[in-house]
Amino acid sequence: MAVTEQDFDFTRAMSRVPGPVVVATTVDGSGRRWGFTASSFTSLSLSPPLVMVCLDRSASTHAAFTATDRFLVNVLAWDQADIARRFAVSGTDRFAAGDTVPMELGLPGIPGAAARVACRMHAVLEGGDHSILIGRVIGCGPAEPAAEPREALVYVDRGFARAR
Numbered sequence: 001m002a003v004t005e006q007d008f009d010f011t012r013a014m015s016r017v018p019g020p021v022v023v024a025t026t027v028d029g030s031g032r033r034w035g036f037t038a039s040s041f042t043s044l045s046l047s048p049p050l051v052m053v054c055l056d057r058s059a060s061t062h063a064a065f066t067a068t069d070r071f072l073v074n075v076l077a078w079d080q081a082d083i084a085r086r087f088a089v090s091g092t093d094r095f096a097a098g099d100t101v102p103m104e105l106g107l108p109g110i111p112g113a114a115a116r117v118a119c120r121m122h123a124v125l126e127g128g129d130h131s132i133l134i135g136r137v138i139g140c141g142p143a144e145p146a147a148e149p150r151e152a153l154v155y156v157d158r159g160f161a162r163a164r
Helices: 005-015 062-067 081-088
Strands: 022-027 033-038 041-045 050-056 070-075 115-127 130-141 153-156 159-162
Touching: 022 050, 022 062, 022 081, 033 050, 033 062, 033 081, 050 062, 050 115, 062 130, 070 130, 081 153
Parallel strands: none
Antiparallel strands: 022 033, 022 070, 041 050, 050 130, 070 115, 115 130, 153 159
């Protein structure tokens, strides 16, 4: 499908909308860790507690996430843009840096993240060229409970910024 001028206008307009930067992680049945960076993450419902994160259907992580029964959303802190970049690159071992540790549900968590949201998969919906992963929240909290709250990292104007 060819990109139209309307598509370009839509992309430009949406680049002005700040989004939280998250790394979603899971582990498949063989124990392999999977993760991806997203800026399309939001709460969906309070009762029951649901969140949603969107994943490109052509992503290398798509099959693992749409087949999983659980995932962890790491809301990155303002100083973790390097982690966001690494988990956004395809064809590399995103976990090679050794900066994830087992956290809720035994899933890879990122120490120092602004928050974590542990989910059981509630539904996977189609949304154009993306899948919408809807998670039922079963646990959440700051990555470092004893530390001061950390400011979140956001993506706006095609770059990372500190949420204030």
